[in-house]
Amino acid sequence: xxxxxxxxxxxxxxxxxxAINNLSFQIGRxxxxxxxxxxxxxxxxxxxxxxxxxxPDEGRVLWGEKSQSLLAMSESRIAQAGVGRKFQxxxxxxxxxxxxxxxxxxxxxxxxxxxLRFRASERDRARVEDLATEIGLSGALERKAGELSHGQKxxxxxxxxxxxxxxxxxxxxxxxxxxxxxxxxTTDLLVEAAKTRAVVVVEHDMEFVRRLNCRVTVLHEGSVLxxxxxxxxxxxxxxxxVYLGR
Amino acid sequence: xxxxxxxxxxxxxxxxxxxxxLIFLGLLALFTLGVTVLSEGFGIGVISTSFVKTxxxxxxxxxxxxxxxxVWGYCGILSLGHMAFFGIGGYAIGMWLxxxxxxxxxxxxxxxxxxxxxxxxISDGIATQIFGVVGASEFPPIWAFAHSLPLQLAAVVLVxxxxxxxxxxxxFRSRVTGVYLSILTQAMTLALSLYxxxxxxxxxxxxxxxxxxxxxxxxxxPQSVVSVWFLWASALALGLGYLACVAIxxxxxxxxxxxxxxxxxxxxxxxxxxxxYKLFIFTFTAILAGIAGALYYPQAGIVNPAExxxxxxxxxxxxxxxGGRGRLYGAVIGAAFVSLLSTWFTGGQAPDVNxxxxxxxxxxxxxxxxxxxxxxxxxFAPKGIxxxxxxxxxxxxxxxxxxxxxxxxxxxxxKEANE
Numbered sequence: 215x216x217x218x219x220x221x222x223x224x225x226x227x228x229x230x231x232x233a234i235n236n237l238s239f240q241i242g243r244x245x246x247x248x249x250x251x252x253x254x255x256x257x258x259x260x261x262x263x264x265x266x267x268x269x270p271d272e273g274r275v276l277w278g279e280k281s282q283s284l285l286a287m288s289e290s291r292i293a294q295a296g297v298g299r300k301f302q303x304x305x306x307x308x309x310x311x312x313x314x315x316x317x318x319x320x321x322x323x324x325x326x327x328x329x330l331r332f333r334a335s336e337r338d339r340a341r342v343e344d345l346a347t348e349i350g351l352s353g354a355l356e357r358k359a360g361e362l363s364h365g366q367k368x369x370x371x372x373x374x375x376x377x378x379x380x381x382x383x384x385x386x387x388x389x390x391x392x393x394x395x396x397x398x399x400t401t402d403l404l405v406e407a408a409k410t411r412a413v414v415v416v417e418h419d420m421e422f423v424r425r426l427n428c429r430v431t432v433l434h435e436g437s438v439l440x441x442x443x444x445x446x447x448x449x450x451x452x453x454x455x456v457y458l459g460r
Numbered sequence: 461x462x463x464x465x466x467x468x469x470x471x472x473x474x475x476x477x478x479x480x481x482l483i484f485l486g487l488l489a490l491f492t493l494g495v496t497v498l499s500e501g502f503g504i505g506v507i508s509t510s511f512v513k514t515x516x517x518x519x520x521x522x523x524x525x526x527x528x529x530x531v532w533g534y535c536g537i538l539s540l541g542h543m544a545f546f547g548i549g550g551y552a553i554g555m556w557l558x559x560x561x562x563x564x565x566x567x568x569x570x571x572x573x574x575x576x577x578x579x580x581x582i583s584d585g586i587a588t589q590i591f592g593v594v595g596a597s598e599f600p601p602i603w604a605f606a607h608s609l610p611l612q613l614a615a616v617v618l619v620x621x622x623x624x625x626x627x628x629x630x631x632f633r634s635r636v637t638g639v640y641l642s643i644l645t646q647a648m649t650l651a652l653s654l655y656x657x658x659x660x661x662x663x664x665x666x667x668x669x670x671x672x673x674x675x676x677x678x679x680x681x682p683q684s685v686v687s688v689w690f691l692w693a694s695a696l697a698l699g700l701g702y703l704a705c706v707a708i709x710x711x712x713x714x715x716x717x718x719x720x721x722x723x724x725x726x727x728x729x730x731x732x733x734x735x736x737y738k739l740f741i742f743t744f745t746a747i748l749a750g751i752a753g754a755l756y757y758p759q760a761g762i763v764n765p766a767e768x769x770x771x772x773x774x775x776x777x778x779x780x781x782x783g784g785r786g787r788l789y790g791a792v793i794g795a796a797f798v799s800l801l802s803t804w805f806t807g808g809q810a811p812d813v814n815x816x817x818x819x820x821x822x823x824x825x826x827x828x829x830x831x832x833x834x835x836x837x838x839x840f841a842p843k844g845i846x847x848x849x850x851x852x853x854x855x856x857x858x859x860x861x862x863x864x865x866x867x868x869x870x871x872x873x874x875k876e877a878n879e
Contacts, residue, residue, distance in 0.1 A: 265729060293731035305726045307719045314715050324732045326740050332712045378730065 216279065218243045218412045219382055224263060224273030225436075233259040234270065235436035241382070246408035248423045248444075249416045251433035252456065257416045258302075260433065261384050265299050266292040278381070294324060298380030302387045304367035308360030312351050312370060315359050316342045319374035341377070349373040350399075365396050372403060383413045389422050401425050420448075474706055480789050481706050485699055492695040499691075501684035512687040513759045514803055518796050519694035520756035521779070523701045525795035526788060527745035527752070528776050530705055533785030534714065535741045536721030538638075540773045541645030544652050545620035545746040547768035549753030551656075552619060554669035554763050555603060556612035560676035562589045563607075593667050600662030616754040617747050624746030625739065632735040632742075637724070646770045656765035668764025672757055687759065694755045698792075701748055705788050708744075717741060778834045784846025793845050802826065 221239040225232065234256045241247055251257055262268035264275060266289040275284040277295060284292055293299075306315050320338060323329070334342075346352040349369040354362065359370055368388065375383055385404065389397045404426065407413055417423050423430060423444060430447050432439040440450045447453050474481060497503040499512050507515075524546050531537050566585035570577040577585075588597045605611035631644055659665035675686060708714060719727045720734055728734050757763040776795075783794015804810055805826035813820040822829075837844055 267725075288733070289725075289728040290731050290733045293729050299729050301726075305723055307722055307726075309718060309722055310715060317712060318715055318719060319730055324730075326713070326733070326736050329716060329732075330708070330711070330713045334712075374730070 217241060218245075218278065219264065220274070220276040220281070221260075221264070222274050222276075224270045224275065226259060226263065226268060226270040232436055234263065237273070237433075237437050239431065239438065241412045241414060243381075243412060244408060244410060246405060246413045246426060246428040247415070248426055248428055248430045249414060249433060250418070250420070250423060250430060250447075251439075254435075255433040256436040257433055258386065259436075261299060261386060261414075261416065264292075264382075264384060265289060265297055290324065293378070293380075296379075296381035297384065298375045298378045298382070299384045300371050300375050300386060300388060302390060304364065304371050306359040306362075306367050306370045306374070309358065311356050311358055312346065312362070313342055313355040315370055315374055316345055316377050319377040321377065321379040345373045345377055348376070348403075364391050365393065368392060368396075368400075372400070376407065381411050383407060383411060385413065385415045387417055387419075388415065389417070389419060397422060398425075474703075474710060477710050478706050480787075481703070484702055484789055484792070488695055488699050488702075492692060495691060496688055499684065499688050501682065501686075501688045509684040509687050512684075512691055514800075516687060516691040516694045516759045517756050518799055519691070519698050520752045520759070521799050522792040522795045523694070523698045523752035523755075524749045525776060525779050525783070525791040526698070526701055526705055527748035528780045529783075529785055529788060529791030530708070530748075531741055531745040532777065532780060533787070533791065534709055534721065535717040535738060536724075537738060537742060538642045538777065539645045539742070539745075540642050540770065540777060541649040542745065542749045543772035543776055544649040544768050545624065545749035546753035546756070546772075547652075547763065547765075548620050548623070549616045549750030550757030550760075550763040550767065551663060551669065552612050552615040552750070553754040554672050554757055555606040555663075556609050557672045557674075557676065557758060558590060558669050559586065559603070559606040560609070561671065561674055562586045564676055564679075565589065591664065594659040594665050596659075600660075602662045613754075616750050620746040620750035621743050624743040628739045628742040632738045646773070649768060649770045649773055653765045653768040653770070656768065666765060668762055668767075669757075670762040672763065673759070673761040675758075690755065690759050694759075697751055697755055701751075702788060702792070704748075709788070713737075778830065781834060782837050782844050784844030787846045789849075790844055790846025797845065798830070802830070805829075 217240040219239075219241050221237060224234055224237045226234045237256070237260065239260075249257055249260070259268060263270050264284065266284060266287060269285065276282065277284050277297075282295070284295075284297075287295065307318070310318075317334060317338070320341065322332065322338075343352065343355070346355055349372060351362075351366060351370060351373070354366070359367065362370060368391070372385075372388065375385075388400050388404065392400060401422070404413055404415060408428070415423075415426060417426075427444070429442065430444050431441045432447050432450075432453050434452075434456050439456065440447045440453050442450075495507060495512060495515055498506040500507070500509050501512075524542060528539070528542050531539050531542065563582065563586050566582055566589060567577070570581065570585065583599070584597065587599050591597060591599075599606075605615065627645075627648055631641055636644060655661055656663055656668075657666050663669065673683065673686070675681070678686070709717070716727065716732055717737055719730075720732075720737055724734055753763075757767075779794040779798045780791045781794070782798055783792065784790025805822040808823055810822040810826075812822065841847055843850065
């Protein structure tokens with residue numbers, strides 16, 4: 215099975231500081247992967263590079279069957295190609311209703327002229343309602359996203375990501391600020407999502423990662439320190455030293 | 461559940477989705493009818509012709525305010541250059557008005573000669589008449605289409621559109637946003653206005669184009685009638701413009717541009733080409749502004765470079781802010797209210813206020829009052845005049861969007877409470 219995303223030899227520096235240093239990373243078509251690392255390890259920059267927000271100084275980022283380079287594409291093109299991203303801080307459109315938020319994210323043509331003519335079909339509406347049910351917001355479709363609680367906003371954003379139906383899901387600290395019950399639900403959703411697509415979870419919380427029960431990549435100072443099962447990496451000498459041992 | 465969620469995104473007719481649309485169009489029709497009945501040209505003559513013109517011009521200002529609200533209030537682009545497009549619209553129609561009318565005058569004056577005048581003689585005569593004031597007697601290339609009404613009407617739309625397209629493409633592609641974009645649009649307006657001030661710009665320098673109130677070939681029709689015609693045309697343009705704006709903002713497109721206003725980066729990660737949307741709105745509103753200008757200046761009678769000065773576009777932003785941005789009727793209310801008030805104050809009709817130690821003469825102090833009210837609105841009532849409608853609506857029925865009315869889940873639901 216070929217990789218969905220292949221990052222090789224990527225480096226990027228900001229004002230002389232090497233945020234990412236010769237990083238290589240691969241993920242398959244239907245795989246769940248956790249990326250962990252201490253603060254400043256380059257986790258967010260790594261996601262910025264994949265989503266096109268930051269252009270690396272060197273290296274390659276190849277995507278999909280045709281091994282397209284993502285580096286030449288704009289953020290919106292990359293998103294259209296099937297990369298979805300969830301930010302650490304929940305970013306939903308607070309001034310719009312839950313239904314509008316989901317409808318915005320729904321996988322449809324993003325061209326301005328077709329959006330201008332867009333009329334939601336019966337199927338689109340059903341899909342939005344299904345998504346809302348999945349994220350526990352079916353009773354809140356008409357409410358403004360700004361009125362939701364922090365946890366609900368996180369949910370809504372996950373729902374928007376699912377609506378986008380991406381091939382690769384990048385999720386930044388999904389469980390931050392959630393109650394234990396909400397965390398459990400999040401775990402289930404991510405594991406479920408990873409059955410049909412690639413999911414990369416960036417996480418601080420070791421317990422949460424353990425529950426995901428997947429391959430773990432440890433980042434440190436901008437490059438991969440260790441990779442393997444959670445038990446493998448947590449018993450790795452170097453990992454213990456830089457991350458866990460402190 | 462489905463009862464509740466059905467309304468959220470079910471496609472309903474525009475008027476049901478936007479109740480303000482029907483109210484607005486109704487009020488506009490009523491207003492137009494009322495003014496017509498009270499006018500000198502068609503009715504009982506209670507309203508003077510000059511006031512009919514003021515009202516017609518106000519409708520045009522409402523239309524350009526609508527454009528400003530779309531680009532600023534909905535899409536978050538604080539353009540301080542939309543009055544440039546307005547001015548261009550005025551110049552485009554003004555060129556034909558001036559050319560065609562001067563042509564008639566020249567032909568008339570040459571008619572007495574023994575030999576019929578050649579086309580060259582007529583053309584020279586027109587050029588001397590129009591450009592004598594700037595010391596030229598030849599047509600600059602920019603006047604190449606001035607003889608043709610359809611071509612100049614096309615220019616009303618195409619020139620602002622093209623300028624907005626090129627300017628917007630350059631600015632948005634470089635990801636210029638916020639205050640930097642505002643400064644850039646100001647620079648564009650200033651550059652255009654300074655260029656037009658030059659005598660060799662080909663558009664009569666600081667004299668501008670004048671006599672635009674006289675429609676060529678309709679010299680016999682009194683201004684009292686023409687003014688009502690323009691009022692109708694302006695009302696029609698405003699009504700159609702409002703309809704078009706509602707159509708844009710009510711659907712998914714409106715959802716996208718409001719999202720761009722609130723969090724541009726997020727919209728990009730959803731896969732929307734943000735620049736294309738901004739460019740669409742910028743260009744569309746430039747066209748609206750051009751049309752508004754083309755209807756305004758024949759009523760004003762004169763268009764000159766001072767009209768394109770940066771301050772005009774700042775006023776436009778002030779109107780929209782005072783009226784309430786992010787809602788279309790707010791922009792219309794703001795433009796109508798402030799510009800009519802401005803006419804009243806600067807027209808010398810407002811009584812002076814004698815404070816004992818000084819006298820406030822409104823002609824001079826009006827701008828100070830406007831500035832203060834702008835600051836006050838921004839600080840204390842960011843929703844502007846339009847926000848008052850929210851207060852009325854809130855008083856009638858607090859819409860809790862289906863949330864619990866009480867602290868625990870067993871409490872009355874909104875639906876039950878309304879039964």
